[in-house]
Amino acid sequence: SERxxxxxxxxxxxxxxxxxxxxTRAVIGGFAALSFLLRDSSMRPPTLEIYVASPHANHLIxxxxxxxxxxxxxxxxxNRRSHSASLxxxxxxxxxxLTTRGRSITIYTSVSDSALDxxxxxxxxxxxxxxxxxxxxxxxxxxxxxxxxxxxAPSKTPLDISSQSDYTSLLRHGFDIRAEPSAWREYExxxxxxxxxxxxxxxxxxxxxxxxxxxxxxxxxxxTMFDLTAMDxxxxxxxxxxxxxxxxxxxxxxxxxxxxxxxGTYDPILPEGLRTFPVILVENTLRLRTVYLSYPSx
Numbered sequence: 628s629e630r631x632x633x634x635x636x637x638x639x640x641x642x643x644x645x646x647x648x649x650x651t652r653a654v655i656g657g658f659a660a661l662s663f664l665l666r667d668s669s670m671r672p673p674t675l676e677i678y679v680a681s682p683h684a685n686h687l688i689x690x691x692x693x694x695x696x697x698x699x700x701x702x703x704x705x706n707r708r709s710h711s712a713s714l715x716x717x718x719x720x721x722x723x724x725l726t727t728r729g730r731s732i733t734i735y736t737s738v739s740d741s742a743l744d745x746x747x748x749x750x751x752x753x754x755x756x757x758x759x760x761x762x763x764x765x766x767x768x769x770x771x772x773x774x775x776x777x778x779x780a781p782s783k784t785p786l787d788i789s790s791q792s793d794y795t796s797l798l799r800h801g802f803d804i805r806a807e808p809s810a811w812r813e814y815e816x817x818x819x820x821x822x823x824x825x826x827x828x829x830x831x832x833x834x835x836x837x838x839x840x841x842x843x844x845x846x847x848x849x850x851t852m853f854d855l856t857a858m859d860x861x862x863x864x865x866x867x868x869x870x871x872x873x874x875x876x877x878x879x880x881x882x883x884x885x886x887x888x889x890x891g892t893y894d895p896i897l898p899e900g901l902r903t904f905p906v907i908l909v910e911n912t913l914r915l916r917t918v919y920l921s922y923p924s925x
Contacts, residue, residue, distance in 0.1 A: 628853070629663060629666065630663065630758065630763075630853065633655075633659060633662070633663050633671070633758075634655075634675075636668075636671055636675075636728070636730070637675045637726050637728055637730050637731075637732060638697055638726055638727075638728065638732070639696070639697070639727065639728070640696060640697070643694065643696055643697060644697070645760040646760075647687060647690045647691060647694070648677070648687075648759065648760050649759075649760045649761075649868075650686075650687075650690065651679055651683040651684075651686055651687040651690070652679070652680065652683060652742060652759075652867075652868065652869065652872050653677050653678060653679040653680075653683065653687055653734075653742055653759075654677070654678050654679075654742055654743065654746070654757040654758060654759045654869060655675065655676065655677055655678075655757060655758040655759075656676050656677075656678050656735075656745075656746045656754070656756065656757045656758075657672065657675075657676035657754060658670055658671070658672040658676075658754070658796065659671060659672060659675050659676060659758075660676075660754075660756040660757055660758050660763070661753060661754060661756055661771070663758055663763065664756055664763065664765055664771065664772070665771075665772070665774075667800070669800075670800055673730050673731065674723070674730065674731045674732065674733050675730070675731070675732045675733070676733055676735060677732060677733065677734050677735065678735045678737060678742045678743070678745055678746055678757070679734060679735070679736060679737065679742050680737050680739070680740050680741055680742040680872075680873065681719060681736055681737050681738065681739060681740060682740060683742075684719075684720070684734065684736035684737075687734060688722050688734055691724060691732070691734070697726070697727075698727050699724035699725065699726060699727075699732065700724060700725045701722065701723070701724055701725075702723045702724060702725050702731065703723050704720065704721070704722050704723075705720065705721045706719065706720045706721075707719050707720065707738075715735065715745055715748070715749070716745065716748040716749075716750075716902075717737060717738050717739070717744045717745040717748040717903060718735045718736065718737065718738065718745045719736045719737065719738045720735075720736040721733050721734070721735055721736070722734040722736070739905050740873045740905055741872075741873045741874060741875045741905040742869075742872075742873075743757060743843065743869070743874055743875040744875045744903050744905065746875075747766070747875045747876075747877035747902075747903045748877065748902060748903050749790075749793065750778050750779070750790035750793060750794070750879075750880055751776045751777070751778040751790070751793050751794060751797060751804070752766060752767040752770060752771070752776050752777040752778065752879060753767070753770070753771050753774075753775070753776035753778075753797055753802060754776075754793055754797075755767065755877070756771070757869070759868065759869045760853075761852060761853060761854075761857075761858045761863065761868055761869075762850060762851065762852055762853070762863070762868070762869055762870065763850075763851055763853070764843045764848060764849060764850045764851070764869075764870065765848065765849040766841060766843065766847075766848050766877075767834075767835070767847070767848075768848070768849040769833070769835070769847075770808075770835070773803075774800070774801050774802045774803065775802065775803045775804075775805070775811070776797055776802050776803070776804045776805075777804075777805065777806070777807075777808060777835070777837055777879055778790075778793075778794060778797075778804050778805075778806070778879075779806050779880060779881065780794070780806070806837075806881075807827060807828075807837070808830045808833070808835040808836070808837075809827070809828040809830065814830050814833065814835065815828065827884050827885065827886045827887065828886070828887055829886035829887040829888040829890065831886075831888045831890055833847070834846060834847020834848075835847070836886055836888065836890050837878065837879035837880075837881045837886075838878055838879070838881055838885070838886050838890035838891035838894070839878060839890045839894060840876050840877070840878055840890070840894040840895070840896030840897030841876065841877055841878065841896070841897075842874060842875070842876045842877070842896065842906060842908070843869075843870045843874055843875075843908075844870050844874075844908050850870055870908050871907075871908050873905050873906075873907060874905070874906050874907065874908050875903050875904065875905055875906060876896050876897050876903065876904050876906045877897070877902060877903045877904075878890075878891070878894070878897055878901075878902060880902065
């Protein structure tokens, strides 16, 4: 399969790696997930990004260290306290292994109980995607499959290193990046405008407003199972597999003026001022996870 082909670009056995991901509810993200969605092997990065929730991180790292078949060597470990400028948003720690294929795997430990939190915190909409052993998901399929991405231009501060790299890599792979969906003509025509001319046009109905609260499983996202004969939705829900594990709601970062629908203030899913928030998907609705989260300074 395309998924196994992707994983075996990094490790000898895709089944072994999938078993470790399943045991710890970890997911693949970054440009590897994007290359899978677009079926473009030229986009595969030298490092496979794996994201894991904070409570499961040590177990996943131990599984990889102890796996004789995979034969991985730890290259380095970066933590938020001493390497904050080198880590993506909402990542507490990055543990990088060298593989026998001459490539690497980085385990990104989330700052929260959701493995999807750092993925949803990416600055570019085209990189808010993930792959689990059973599911693959894309946050903005109407844009991503046209090689389009929403993102504000990254600043040149040291804290924005990872988003600068993402932005540049997407451009190199032919992505059209805009700060506003209304910058594309077909969305400009469909945008809701306000009598207050200082407000930006809003395309909330298309699930493309940057300030809009989003989650994996809403009508604007793509969530697809690899094999319905091996795992169905009821089993996913019963086993609390993604997206029924602790998921995440998010909005894109924006320096824009408020939109015509005031999504940044009155959104029904995500409270004002929050970029991401762990949630639990119950049936087709959201139940906000009522836990206190102390995010490190970004």
